[in-house]
Amino acid sequence: MVCEIGREKLDAFLDGELTPAEAAAMSVHLRACSACALDALARVQGKRAVAAAGKRYEPGTQLRARVAKNLTTKPRSQTSWFWKIVFVPAILLVIISLAFNLYVSRATARRQTILGELADLHVAALASATPVDVLSADRHTVKPWFQGRIPFTFNLPELQGSEFTLLGGRVTYLAQTPGAHLLYQLRKHEISVFIFQDRGAEAALPSGPLNAASFNMDSWVKNGLRYFVVGDVSAADIQALSTLLRDAS
Amino acid sequence: MEVPDQPLPAATFEDLALPLFDQLYNFARWLTQDTAEAEDLVQETYAKALRGFSSFQVGTNFRAWMYRILRNSFLNSRSGLKTTVVFDEEDHETVGSAGSPNPESLMIEQANREIVQQALADLPVHYREILLLCEVEEMSYEELAQALAIPLGTVMSRLFRARKALRSLLQQRLAGGGHGM
Numbered sequence: 001m002v003c004e005i006g007r008e009k010l011d012a013f014l015d016g017e018l019t020p021a022e023a024a025a026m027s028v029h030l031r032a033c034s035a036c037a038l039d040a041l042a043r044v045q046g047k048r049a050v051a052a053a054g055k056r057y058e059p060g061t062q063l064r065a066r067v068a069k070n071l072t073t074k075p076r077s078q079t080s081w082f083w084k085i086v087f088v089p090a091i092l093l094v095i096i097s098l099a100f101n102l103y104v105s106r107a108t109a110r111r112q113t114i115l116g117e118l119a120d121l122h123v124a125a126l127a128s129a130t131p132v133d134v135l136s137a138d139r140h141t142v143k144p145w146f147q148g149r150i151p152f153t154f155n156l157p158e159l160q161g162s163e164f165t166l167l168g169g170r171v172t173y174l175a176q177t178p179g180a181h182l183l184y185q186l187r188k189h190e191i192s193v194f195i196f197q198d199r200g201a202e203a204a205l206p207s208g209p210l211n212a213a214s215f216n217m218d219s220w221v222k223n224g225l226r227y228f229v230v231g232d233v234s235a236a237d238i239q240a241l242s243t244l245l246r247d248a249s
Numbered sequence: 250m251e252v253p254d255q256p257l258p259a260a261t262f263e264d265l266a267l268p269l270f271d272q273l274y275n276f277a278r279w280l281t282q283d284t285a286e287a288e289d290l291v292q293e294t295y296a297k298a299l300r301g302f303s304s305f306q307v308g309t310n311f312r313a314w315m316y317r318i319l320r321n322s323f324l325n326s327r328s329g330l331k332t333t334v335v336f337d338e339e340d341h342e343t344v345g346s347a348g349s350p351n352p353e354s355l356m357i358e359q360a361n362r363e364i365v366q367q368a369l370a371d372l373p374v375h376y377r378e379i380l381l382l383c384e385v386e387e388m389s390y391e392e393l394a395q396a397l398a399i400p401l402g403t404v405m406s407r408l409f410r411a412r413k414a415l416r417s418l419l420q421q422r423l424a425g426g427g428h429g430m
Contacts, residue, residue, distance in 0.1 A: 017389065017390050049362075050385070053369060056278070063274070070295065071299060
């Protein structure tokens with residue numbers, strides 16, 4: 001019989017599964033405990049007997065030859081590198097193109113949202129009983145009216161000699177940003193001009209002629225301000241007003 | 250033979266698997282108790298391992314992986330399916346001495362290799378395999394857990410019970426004394 005210490009750990013000790021500290025403690029114990037030492041010796045003999053008895057069968061040479069013949073010599077590393085070379089760039093390409101498509105579609109969606117909002121602002125103003133808050137054809141009346149109402153200033157063109165008439169202006173908002181909404185008239189048509197600070201957020205917006213909800217539009221950036229011209233007149237008329245505004249600013 | 254845990258980057262399946270050939274055959278022959286079946290089992294093991302080599306994870310134990318394939322192939326074979334898989338985990342007996350007098354001493358004094366071999370052959374497969382892998386292949390408990398697909402705690406308890414069962418068989422034979430010692 002063995003004592004409690006030996007009972008629990010003797011097999012693990014003989015199998016080499018104890019930690020160095022536990023093994024050292026067991027060695028000390030075995031030197032002191034003759035019962036455990038005898039048991040350990042018997043178990044070692046048992047392990048050796050099984051090890052010797054277990055090495056019993058040897059394969060025939062024909063079997064070895066058959067198995068060896070069936071094995072290919074293709075190195076594992078080459079196989080794995082082959083797949084890496086083929087697949088990694090392909091997967092990267094897919095990821096990049098997906099990301100690009102996502103970016104483009106989001107940028108397009110954002111642009112459409114802004115243009116749609118501008119068209120809405122234009123229509124809402126025209127539908128209002130008071131399309132403008134400052135009613136004047138004189139740019140020297142309209143421009144000062146915005147002082148203190150919006151955080152920037154701008155220049156308006158002299159319209160003498162042109163077909164355009166200034167109707168007035170109002171404060172408007174686009175994406176929680178205040179800006180100037182000016183209303184011009186060309187024959188029987190009203191044209192909106194929006195001016196906002198260019199904060200870079202609208203960088204995705206293209207400059208030049210645009211179209212949204214059947215309205216013709218134009219947009220550009222000058223002196224830190226983003227201009228939009230929106231109306232149901234022809235693109236050429238929109239361009240004519242744009243040119244006047246560009247030259248004035 | 251020692252096989253590195255982590256195959257070298259350029260190591261081929263052949264480099265890793267062929268050195269295990271003799272041991273795998275010995276183990277297969279012990280499991281099947283039949284030469285022709287053992288040969289089939291070894292061939293099947295190599296074929297399966299070669300096919301699955303791309304899924305072998307570098308860093309895991311190749312030897313334990315090969316034994317696991319062999320063992321699973323055996324359990325799915327005709328003779329393997331006849332094997333009663335005994336779930337011995339309900340036995341909560343404390344791991345320790347398997348009784349006296351020490352049959353190991355008697356083993357050395359009286360038993361020759363044949364009687365131990367006969368006792369091993371008479372053991373249930375799940376005891377025979379863990380004893381062979383532990384004592385003949387000198388697998389660590391961790392390797393045993395991987396090769397046999399059992400938790401580490403089960404390795405220790407099953408190993409204890411296997412040794413106890415072997416001692417018991419040897420005691421019976423030595424007490425009977427009529428087995429051609």
